[in-house]
Amino acid sequence: MxxxxxxxxxxxxxxxxxxxxxxxxxxxxxxxxxxxxxxxxxxxxxxxxxxxxxxxxxxxxxxxxxxxxxxxxxxxxxxxxxxxxxxxxxxxxxxxxxxxxxxxxxxxxxxxxxxxxxxxxxxxxxxxxxxxxxxxxxxxxxxxxxxxxxxxxxxxxxxxxxxxxKGIAQVRLVADGVAAHAAYPWLGRNALVVLHAGVAAVLGRYPAPEAEEWRTTVNLARIETGNRAVNQVPADATAWLDVRFPPSDRSFAGRPADEIAAYLSGLTGLEVVVDSLGAxxxxxxxxxxxxxxxxxxxxxxxxxxxxxxxxxxxxxxxxxxxxxxxxxxxxxxxxxxxxxxxxxxxxxxxxxxxxxxxxxxxx
Incomplete structure (x- = not known):
């Protein structure tokens, strides 16, 4: 041996x-x-x-x-x-x-x-x-x-x-809602539901590949809300995304943080914060x-x-x-x-x- x-x-x-x-x-x-x-x-x-x-x-x-x-x-x-x-x-x-x-x-x-x-x-x-x-x-x-x-x-x-x-962008999607009693959801707007729609829009544009592929990927890393009551409509929700992109993706590569935030905001309808960006x-x-x-x-x-x-x-x-x-x-x-x-x-x-x-x- x-x-x-x-x-x-x-x-x-x-x-x-x-x-x-x-x-x-x-x-x-x-x-x-x-x-x-x-x-x-x-x-x-x-x-x-x-x-x-x-x-x-x-x-x-x-x-x-x-x-x-x-x-x-x-x-x-x-x-x-x-x-x-x-x-x-x-x-x-x-x-x-x-x-x-x-x-x-x-x-x-x-x-x-x-x-x-x-x-x-x-x-x-x-x-x-x-x-x-x-x-x-x-x-x-x-x-x-x-x-x-x-x-x-x-x-x-x-x-x-x-x-x-690949480059990396770590971003937050921020959704606002209106709090209400869970028994009367029509009186409020559920921030988690709003956020879910925005996340779905991103993942629909960048679905996870089934095998290795040289294209942009998005990982949904975390979702949080300040709401801690089951019988309350959440008024806020935030999702953290990790985006990896090749030099050929011009939606991310060569773009400053504010342009990336605007692009993702247009895609999701949500407020977007770019926490870090690496080319x-x-x-x-x-x-x-x-x-x-x-x-x-x-x-x-x-x-x-x-x-x-x-x-x-x-x-x-x-x-x-x-x-x-x-x-x-x-x-x-x-x-x-x-x-x-x-x-x-x-x-x-x-x-x-x-x-x-x-x-x-x-x-």
Missing amino acids: VEYAVSEALLRLLAVRSTADRPGDLLGALELVLGVVGPGFTVERFESGGKPSALVYAGRQRPHFRVLFNGHLDVVPGSGEQFRPRRAGPLLYGRGTHDMKAAALILAEVFRDTARDLPFPLGLQLVTDEEVGGYDGTAHQVEQGVKADFVVIGEQSGLRVVAES PHSADPSSADVARLQASAAAAGFSGALLRKHGAADGRFYSARGIDAVIFGPGGAGQHGPDEHLDLRTLEPYRAALIDFLRRVAS
Whole structure:
């Protein structure tokens, strides 16, 4: 039986409960990975919204990076058991195994082992807020002037190259009604019924696909009303929606929040509040760097095929500024779920592909 090595540093990193509500553990995860990188590099530290991040490079002055590695060290909440990683053959289970502590650690190790010898500037960007939007990590650093020609984000991809991912809009539909005694409903207007009609209009326009499909999707996440009495007509109701949209959907892509709110209000007849908005991400799939990365994945024994991702990622902060960013990570499954796991058979090929890619860029 083949044994696949798991480093002590990875096991320690996976044990850190680096969720958004635990600032000490966010910093602890960051310090652990910076410790793996070791001395001899410049470490720029950033902090925004209580979320720490770092930028690491060789030399004293921050360059315009030819290639920038990006990894996030925060995770979504999980059970206590998920922070005690366990192995089952070639699979390593635990929170953050697949999304994306293992990949971040490999990016840090490859940076450590190559950055000083490359004929171009390589950077390592470590952030701790990707799971809650990325605005205080990657976006904050970009606003502080971090620039690159090409960004490799270590999110999970099975050594395929993600050149396109969806944008995200999180919105509220707000319905007003008139309270009345439940025995006399004609004297009132039921806000929940009004809201239901509006939600139905949205889901009718964007029905849930029965299988994977590259189009806009809407998830009805929550409905609330201030009414707590069964014998009363509700006077207010709110629905929370999570909208994921590709760059081709011009009702969302490229639109500011007020235009999206107006569009959904016209569709539903309700007041609409856009709580957060993230643009889709796209990189030129025919660029030389994408081709190099695909070739490096193939040299490591994987297809390197292009892949689209339905989830939003930090690459959108770069593509918004005309910088190509791709997702390229190891294999596994179950991110954000109870059975999240990393396929250990992909770790060393992932490392080899990254090193080969840097060599191809250098030549």
